[in-house]
Amino acid sequence: MMRKKYKVTLILIVVGIGILFTACTTLNFPQFGKLPEQVRLERIQKSPHYIHDEFTYPVATPMLRDGESTLKIFWDNFWAEKQQTVPPQAIPSVKTNLLALNPQQDVVIWLGHSAYYIQLAGKRILIDPVLSDYAAPFSFLVKAFKGTTLYKVEDIPEIDYLLISHDHYDHLDYSTVIQLKDKIKNVIVPLGMGSHFEYWGYPAEKIHENDWFDTLKLDKNFSIHILPARHYSGRxxxxxxxxxxxxxxETPAHKIYFGGDSGYGSHFKQIAAQLGGFDSVMLDSGQYDPRWPLIHMTPEEAVQAAQDLNAKNMLPMHIGRFALSTHAWNEPFKRVAQASDNASLILLTPKIGQPLWLDDEFSDFPHWWENIE
Incomplete structure (x- = not known):
């Protein structure tokens, strides 16, 4: 009996060592990036937003509601009644030729989820691009909806500014930034994220790391303001x-706000008080869930945030390409359209790849998601 127990114990130890070795080896894969250290960490520690060895939003923002855990969420999701989180057919799109665009024309083009190609004041800007057909460290996870992976690296022109809001996989895609490396002139990231880019071979002189309320003026008549969001980070x-x-x-002609991933919070009014109103705002409107109510906005909260920002136009984002929550894929579109009906702004819901010419007058867009059954 003792010999049998010894064998079982030995097997469990060997299995445990194997799992630990596999985990350690996997976490050394380059797509996981690298945490800040040394000089970069010393700068981080001086930030007023870095408290008790981590970055924090001014108001307590736990990732999950009390009583929830990642394991419990997996368990509940397994047994939950399934909604149609993935569209039953390909998402309609318009593949605009980005290489043929006149760089002097100001335009915003939604690339799906939270990714945008933007031209302002002669500058080409790319925000949170995910050109892969997945939003995860491995290609078999979090697959993109059919019809939403339009652009490849060869379709992207030389980029003056690559902006990344945070290091989650649906915003910072390793494969994309590696392939784009030679096309990027400048990388704009929040504090600490330069560690990922240096680890991936980007020259330090291209990387500009910033704290909230910093402003970059690297070109005449063009400013980039780095501002708060209510979220979290980690790969x-x-x-x-x-x-x-x-x-x-911000340029003399236009002022645009990109909200990144964010729960609703007082920072929207604070930003408007500091910078004034905005022509157009892109706001987190999907992947919400009662189990994580503080780190993503519902569509109704997003419309309120747009009003807090004194926005003329609102583009809902964090939708239309990946399913990261349990709500139906088209629910955010329906709810944001309804919530914006009585709001003093124009809701802009272009198809993926459809250009929004900023010097044109905007009217309501067709509800293209209603034709997908």
């Missing part, structure tokens, strides 16, 4: 060692 089990952010892009 492994370690969280909040790099900062997350939203951005405002």
């Amino acid at each position: 492994t089990l370690t969280h909040n060692k790099t900062l997350w952010a939203s951005y405002a892009l």
Whole structure:
């Protein structure tokens, strides 16, 4: 009997060592990036937003509601009644030739989820691009909806500014930034995230790391404001060692706000008080869930945030390409359309790849998602 127990114990130890070795080896894969250290960490520690060895939003923002855990969420999702989280057919799109665009024309083009190609004041800007057909460290996870992976690296022109809001996989895609490396002139990221880019071979002189309320003026008549968001960061089990952010892009002709991933919070009114109103705002409107109510907005909260920002136009984002929550894929579109009916703004819902010419007058867009059954 003792010999049998010894064998079982030995087998369990060997299996445990194997699992630990596999985990350690996997976490050394380059797509997981690298946490800040040394000089970069010393700068981070001076930030007023870095408290008790992690970045924090001014108001307590736990990732999950009390009583929830990642394991419990997996268990509940397994037994939950399934909604149609993935569209039953390909998402309609318009593949605009980005290489043929006149760079002097100001335009915003939604690339799906939270990714945008933007031209302002002669500058080409790319925000949170995910050109892969997945949003995860491995290609078999979090697959993109059919019809939404339009662009490849060869379709992207030389980029003056690559902006990344935070280091989650649906915003910072390793494969994309590696393939784009030679096309990127400048990388704009929140504090700490430069560690990932240097680890992936980007020259340090291209990387500009910033704290909330910093402003970059690297070109005449073009400013990039790095601003708060209510969220969290981390590519492994370690969280909040790099900062997350939203951005405002300002030229004499236009002012645009990109909210990144964010729950609803007082920072929207604070930003409007500091910078004034905005022509257009892109706001997190999907992947919400009662189990994580503080780190993503519902569509109704997003419309309220747009009003807090004194926005003329609102583009809902964090929708239309990946299913990261349990709500139906088209629910955010329906709810944001309804919530915006009585709001003092124009809701802009272009198809993926459809250009929004910023010097044109906007009217309501057709509800293209209603034709997908």
